[in-house]
Amino acid sequence: xxxxxxxxxxxxxxxxxxxxxxxxxxxxxxxxxxxxxxxxxxxxxxxxxxxxxxxxxxxxxxxxxxxxxxxxxxxxxxxxxxxxxxxxxxxxxxxxxxxxxxxxxxxxxxxxxxxxxxxxxxxxxxxxxxxxxxxxxxxxxxxxxxxxxxxxxxxxxxxxxxxxxxxxxxxxxxxxxxxxxxxxxxxxxxxxxxxxxxxxxxxxxxxxxxxxxxxxxxxxxxxxxxxxxxxxxxxxxxxxxxxxxxxxxxxxxxxxxxxxxxxxxxxxxxxxxxxxxxxxxxxxxxxxxxxxxxxxxxxxxxxxxxxxxxxxxxxxxxxxxxxxxxxxxxxxxxxxxxxxxxxxxxxxxxxxxxxxxxxxxxxxxxxxxxxxxxxxxxxxxxxxxxxxxxxxxxxxxxxxxxxxxxxxxxxxxxxxxxxxxxxxxxxxxxxxxxxxxxxxxxxxxxxxxxxxxxxxxxxxxxxxxxxxxxxxxxxxxxxxxxxxxxxxxxxxxxxxxxxxxxxxxxxxxxxxxxxxxxxxxxxxxxxxxxxxxxxxxxxxxxxxxxxxxxxxxxxxxxxxxxxxxxxxxxxxxxxxx
Numbered sequence: 001x002x003x004x005x006x007x008x009x010x011x012x013x014x015x016x017x018x019x020x021x022x023x024x025x026x027x028x029x030x031x032x033x034x035x036x037x038x039x040x041x042x043x044x045x046x047x048x049x050x051x052x053x054x055x056x057x058x059x060x061x062x063x064x065x066x067x068x069x070x071x072x073x074x075x076x077x078x079x080x081x082x083x084x085x086x087x088x089x090x091x092x093x094x095x096x097x098x099x100x101x102x103x104x105x106x107x108x109x110x111x112x113x114x115x116x117x118x119x120x121x122x123x124x125x126x127x128x129x130x131x132x133x134x135x136x137x138x139x140x141x142x143x144x145x146x147x148x149x150x151x152x153x154x155x156x157x158x159x160x161x162x163x164x165x166x167x168x169x170x171x172x173x174x175x176x177x178x179x180x181x182x183x184x185x186x187x188x189x190x191x192x193x194x195x196x197x198x199x200x201x202x203x204x205x206x207x208x209x210x211x212x213x214x215x216x217x218x219x220x221x222x223x224x225x226x227x228x229x230x231x232x233x234x235x236x237x238x239x240x241x242x243x244x245x246x247x248x249x250x251x252x253x254x255x256x257x258x259x260x261x262x263x264x265x266x267x268x269x270x271x272x273x274x275x276x277x278x279x280x281x282x283x284x285x286x287x288x289x290x291x292x293x294x295x296x297x298x299x300x301x302x303x304x305x306x307x308x309x310x311x312x313x314x315x316x317x318x319x320x321x322x323x324x325x326x327x328x329x330x331x332x333x334x335x336x337x338x339x340x341x342x343x344x345x346x347x348x349x350x351x352x353x354x355x356x357x358x359x360x361x362x363x364x365x366x367x368x369x370x371x372x373x374x375x376x377x378x379x380x381x382x383x384x385x386x387x388x389x390x391x392x393x394x395x396x397x398x399x400x401x402x403x404x405x406x407x408x409x410x411x412x413x414x415x416x417x418x419x420x421x422x423x424x425x426x427x428x429x430x431x432x433x434x435x436x437x438x439x440x441x442x443x444x445x446x447x448x449x450x451x452x453x454x455x456x457x458x459x460x461x462x463x464x465x466x467x468x469x470x471x472x473x474x475x476x477x478x479x480x481x482x483x484x485x486x487x488x489x490x491x492x493x494x495x496x497x498x499x500x501x502x503x504x505x506x507x508x509x510x511x512x513x514x515x516x517x518x519x520x521x522x523x524x525x526x527x528x529x530x531x532x533x534x535x536x537x538x539x540x541x542x543x544x545x546x547x548x549x550x551x552x553x554x555x556x557x558x559x560x561x562x563x564x565x566x567x568x569x570x571x572x573x574x575x576x577x
Contacts, residue, residue, distance in 0.1 A: 037150020117200025
């Protein structure tokens with residue numbers, strides 16, 4: 001994507017809604033920028049009429065004129081900064097929100113290749129890095145261009161030849177600027193990559209702080225982060241150096257121009273061909289043009305730095321989801337029943353075959369357990385069923401309907417999921433149970449809390465149900481987090497339950513109570529259980545034994561034990577070993 005295409009896309013998607021405010025800011029910008037040219041012109045009468053000719057009558061109007069210019073510059077400067085700050089922050093915030101919304105539509109395969117740290121960097125750092133573009137390019141560039149043009153007009157009016165002489169060093173800027181812009185784009189992209197790697201490293205360290213401490217990895221992890229930080233500092237310095245070189249070249253060019261004007265114009269003043277006021281007006285115009293020129297020169301670097309971030313942001317925006325995004329408030333589809341059938345389903349991650357022609361049935365209103373050694377593909381069954389991943393072959397049906405024909409949100413509205421790793425958010429316990437449901441009565445909420453035995457530990461929390469769960473539920477024990485997750489499922493009240501060893505983190509006493517609650521909830525519903533502890537599925541209506549992505553055996557608990565095979569081997573390991 002070219003720079004022009006990127007800026008056009010920015011305007012179309014984010015700036016156009018603010019066009020009236022941008023126009024107002026542009027008017028203020030013209031007023032502020034023009035004050036410099038007028039100021040430099042006012043110096044001619046100040047020197048010639050007041051200081052040289054000594055006209056007292058000119059003091060008042062020249063003084064008021066200069067004061068009025070500074071007053072107008074102050075007012076317009078404050079107003080346009082307020083307006084553009086509002087626009088830049090709103091557009092940056094909108095881009096971040098849109099980017100997160102888009103990322104959440106992408107399938108699980110995307111998240112397996114893109115680390116959380118990289119995504120955090122894209123949504124937060126890269127989108128925020130574009131925030132200064134609006135002020136710099138629209139407000140800063142516009143104001144400085146107007147100021148520069150007004151100053152050049154004054155200089156040309158005073159003496160066109162002096163202006164031409166002052167521009168002697170301009171050709172020296174062209175080639176170095178082009179080279180530096182390409183250099184900055186590369187270094188800025190490198191800087192963003194290192195920034196994402198640092199964020200990823202911190203994310204992994206903080207999420208794995210317990211294993212880090214238990215394995216005495218503090219120095220090791222700190223060393224890895226320090227290496228990334230050193231690389232980040234090096235890239236940052238190189239980027240800053242490249243950005244500073246363009247204004248530096250401008251300084252050299254302007255200095256050369258001043259030198260040439262002094263050599264040529266100084267003699268004209270000595271000879272009486274030009275007045276002191278002419279020279280002061282011209283000199284002031286050139287001096288005041290110094291800062292706008294430097295800022296305009298640095299804009300090239302500012303754009304290249306921001307463009308590196310924009311490329312990454314738009315690359316993420318242009319990543320297409322494998323399936324349509326689910327509707328916000330989808331309802332379960334109308335189905336004759338909730339019988340689940342896998343028909344010759346295959347799935348691969350890269351070169352690894354995870355499911356290989358998987359066939360089984362989970363009858364409506366019954367409990368079907370999936371067992372097998374690690375890596376058998378049990379969790380992948382859940383991912384395929386909920387369309388977190390798409391199979392490469394075969395099909396899955398619910399109530400005879402191919403799930404690929406169902407809208408994703410409607411399909412997922414069929415399921416309540418409780419996994420062995422109960423994920424809680426850094427919100428209150430109440431919010432973690434409700435998960436955005438706004439029309440749940442207190443009686444229904446209390447019934448779910450009682451059934452999941454969440455009520456048993458609420459009195460031990462400082463604010464009861466409104467106590468913060470902490471980051472990833474860190475304020476609760478493993479068993480408490482699991483019970484909160486079960487309360488969610490109870491409250492969601494869907495026709496299909498997906499349980500991934502839902503009671504694995506509970507002690508024996510609480511497990512028995514929660515098993516009773518799940519048994520009550522399971523009546524009349526279709527339940528699919530991933531079982532690691534075989535003692536929890538003795539009453540399952542059907543047990544599907546999996547190995548290497550295939551079904552090896554199907555039957556009841558007693559039947560599978562009698563037949564021997566994988567199930568009997570797993571049973572022996574758990575109960576005889």
